[in-house]
Amino acid sequence: MKAVLKLPKLSMNMEEGTLTEWHKAEGDSFKEGEILYAVETEKVVSEVEAPCDGTLLSIIAGEGSELEVGAPVCRIEQG
Template sequence: MKITLKLARIGMSMQEATIAQWHKKPGESFSVGDPLYAIETDKITQDIEATADGTMMEIFVEEGEDVEVGTPLCSVDVTM
């Protein structure tokens, strides 16, 4: 099932984050717990892990780009 991942609010005061690094490229598969990308805020740098097995389909936001909470980041095809 193809889904779009959006920037989630990690902390109560988080309004935006920088996409620090993509750990998976389009076409690469991943498993539950694999890091997909890293975000940086004014307080933390954190890897965001996959919650399902799947394949990275498309990346919408480049590394180094600042985005607001709720912004679509990428699309993935997950196996249920």
């Protein structure tokens, strides 16, 4: 099933973040718990894990993108 992953709220005060680095490229497969990308918020860099096994279909937010919590980050194929 195809899905859109959105920027998660990584802390109580988080309202936005900057996507600093992709650890996967379009077409890459991944397992649940693998690091997909990194986000910087208030000088803290957090790594965001894959919520399921799947394939990265397309990147919506490139490196350096400033995003609000809930903004689309990428499209995946689950499974």
